[in-house]
Amino acid sequence: xMTQVFDSPEQLYRSLxxxxxxxxxxxxxxxxxQYGKGELKTAINQLLQQARRNIAEHNSLPSWLAxxxxxxxxxxxxxxxxxxxxxxxxxxLTGTILHTNLGRSQQSEAAIEAVTQVMRYPTPLxxxxxxxxxxxxxxxVSSLINRLTGAEACCVVNNNAAAVLLMLxxxxxxxxxxxxxxxxxxxxxxxxxxxxxxxxxxxxxxVGATNRTxxxxxxxxxxENTGAIMKVHTSNYHIQGFTAAVDESxxxxxxxxRGIPLISDLGSGALTDLRRFGLKQEPMxxxxxxxxxxxxxxxxxxxxGGPQAGLIVGKQALIAKLQSHPLKRALRCDKLILAALExxxxxxxxxxxxxxxxxxxxxxxxxxxxxxxxAAHFVAQLTPVFAPKFQLQAVECxxxxxxxxxxxxxxxxxxLAFSAQTGELSKLEQHFKAHSRPVIGRIANExxxxxxxxxxxxxxxxxxLRELGASA
Ligand SMILES: *Cc1c(COP(=O)(O)O)cnc(C)c1O
Numbered sequence: 001x002m003t004q005v006f007d008s009p010e011q012l013y014r015s016l017x018x019x020x021x022x023x024x025x026x027x028x029x030x031x032x033x034q035y036g037k038g039e040l041k042t043a044i045n046q047l048l049q050q051a052r053r054n055i056a057e058h059n060s061l062p063s064w065l066a067x068x069x070x071x072x073x074x075x076x077x078x079x080x081x082x083x084x085x086x087x088x089x090x091x092x093l094t095g096t097i098l099h100t101n102l103g104r105s106q107q108s109e110a111a112i113e114a115v116t117q118v119m120r121y122p123t124p125l126x127x128x129x130x131x132x133x134x135x136x137x138x139x140x141v142s143s144l145i146n147r148l149t150g151a152e153a154c155c156v157v158n159n160n161a162a163a164v165l166l167m168l169x170x171x172x173x174x175x176x177x178x179x180x181x182x183x184x185x186x187x188x189x190x191x192x193x194x195x196x197x198x199x200x201x202x203x204x205x206x207v208g209a210t211n212r213t214x215x216x217x218x219x220x221x222x223x224e225n226t227g228a229i230m231k232v233h234t235s236n237y238h239i240q241g242f243t244a245a246v247d248e249s250x251x252x253x254x255x256x257x258r259g260i261p262l263i264s265d266l267g268s269g270a271l272t273d274l275r276r277f278g279l280k281q282e283p284m285x286x287x288x289x290x291x292x293x294x295x296x297x298x299x300x301x302x303x304x305g306g307p308q309a310g311l312i313v314g315k316q317a318l319i320a321k322l323q324s325h326p327l328k329r330a331l332r333c334d335k336l337i338l339a340a341l342e343x344x345x346x347x348x349x350x351x352x353x354x355x356x357x358x359x360x361x362x363x364x365x366x367x368x369x370x371x372x373x374x375a376a377h378f379v380a381q382l383t384p385v386f387a388p389k390f391q392l393q394a395v396e397c398x399x400x401x402x403x404x405x406x407x408x409x410x411x412x413x414x415x416l417a418f419s420a421q422t423g424e425l426s427k428l429e430q431h432f433k434a435h436s437r438p439v440i441g442r443i444a445n446e447x448x449x450x451x452x453x454x455x456x457x458x459x460x461x462x463x464x465l466r467e468l469g470a471s472a
Contacts, residue, residue: 012055017071019044027072035079043079047071090438091461095413095451097363098402100188102440104301104308106359106456107340111306114343118335125335138323140338141311144345148271149286149296151313155322156338157331161191163297163310164265168200168230170325171261171295171318175227177202180213180246182239183232187267187404193232202227212244218254228261229254231293233283235267236404252292261294261318268405269298269311271348277364279401280409285313294318300337302403305358306344307337363453364411368396371414371452378416378452381462385469390420390428399453415441415449422446431472437464 007015022028022044023037032040047064054062064074092102117123128135136142142154157163168177177197184206186192197204205226207217218229229251248264255262270282282303288296295318300309310331312322322328333341347357355361375394383392395417398410418428425448432439432448439461441450455461 092454093441093450096400096402111340111343114339118339140342152316153319155312157310160299160310162331170321172227173201176205178205178221178229180208231264233267248291263295264293266298268302270303305360307340368412375414413453415451417447
């Protein structure tokens with residue numbers, strides 16, 4: 001950094017290469033080809049400004065101006081960084097499998113292949129091949145979802161928040177919707193049940209108390225203006241102690257007697273029993289429908305393991321209202337999503353291979369013993385690379401499902417735990433995140449923890465950590 005420290009600033013400024021000489025250099029030609037002349041000029045400008053700042057502040061030229069090779073290497077690096085995709089793969093070792101900020105569910109190879117095909121070629125999105133007439137874009141998914149859940153019909157939108165908005169807007173606008181006080185959920189962001197009601201033009205009628213709601217509370221609240229009774233799955237919290245809620249089959253009976261629809265926001269929903277992983281059973285749409293719920297909504301990218309989507313399943317007549325509502329046009333899914341969703345749902349027809357085909361199931365299925373074995377290997381390989389500044393050990397930890405699902409259930413897991421002197425740990429965390437394939441962990445108890453349950457490729461992760469250790 002301190003090259004030519006004896007020169008005066010004027011001499012240093014004069015020694016800077018000119019824009020024209022840099023642009024004309026042989027080494028610039030391939031960069032010009034790759035990034036375009038405009039981008040190359042912008043980058044050169046930025047670097048020259050950086051150099052001028054360096055002179056002003058340190059009375060020296062930056063080290064990358066020491067030779068022409070170093071200058072062009074630095075320029076190439078700068079351009080590469082500027083053009084690197086921000087949505088690139090990371091190692092999610094946070095201990096949260098369905099991490100909303102890291103894109104929730106990872107998808108199966110079949111889903112990836114399906115998306116690639118519809119990106120590359122035309123596809124009969126709204127076209128019935130046999131009849132040769134216009135079809136409906138939700139059809140590809142509908143027949144599968146109906147088979148899997150026993151629904152009469154289905155409607156697919158952008159996410160579950162959209163699904164709830166569409167259900168309420170289409171079925172209950174201008175009417176009262178009865179909800180238990182214990183279920184007035186905030187999902188995060190601006191999604192709160194009372195706000196979504198208002199947005200849909202419904203009047204929220206709260207019944208019961210926060211901890212207890214009874215059948216008579218619902219009964220007493222029904223008027224001639226009732227549009228629906230709504231159940232909301234309290235996915236991201238759990239009320240314990242002196243509690244009571246009315247189950248769907250009891251409410252289903254009440255609603256049938258009174259001729260009002262029963263609708264349910266399931267949140268995650270799951271099409272498969274999760275108890276085999278040591279998780280709790282998440283309420284399943286097929287069970288809800290069997291219990292007499294008329295419309296059930298759930299997410300595509302939570303425990304289903306597919307793309308971001310909102311699925312609404314239920315009675316044909318009500319789904320038809322949703323499909324013909326103007327909001328549906330605004331909330332409909334793109335062909336990429338529908339292709340991924342169809343491929344994901346197909347896996348559910350073969351439960352024997354589900355846990356190996358769907359990445360989130362594969363991650364749930366990992367045993368702690370298997371992870372401990374991996375961790376021991378990592379510690380042995382990496383300790384010499386990170387020593388003496390950082391110490392490394394394998395520790396037991398707990399993995400969360402994430403996305404607000406099952407907040408009080410955890411899977412026993414194993415983490416690589418890095419420790420160091422105070423201050424060094426957060427620097428290490430930053431260093432891990434600055435890699436071209438960022439490694440994202442979490443700091444707890446003065447350790448940087450990398451929960452191995454979230455790893456996608458142990459070999460690649462080891463390689464990434466070796467590089468990071470060598471440059472830490
Ligand atoms: C997650 C969740 C939503 C929102 O679903 P998105 O797919 O994220 O839009 C709505 N309701 C409940 C109960 C949820 O758990």
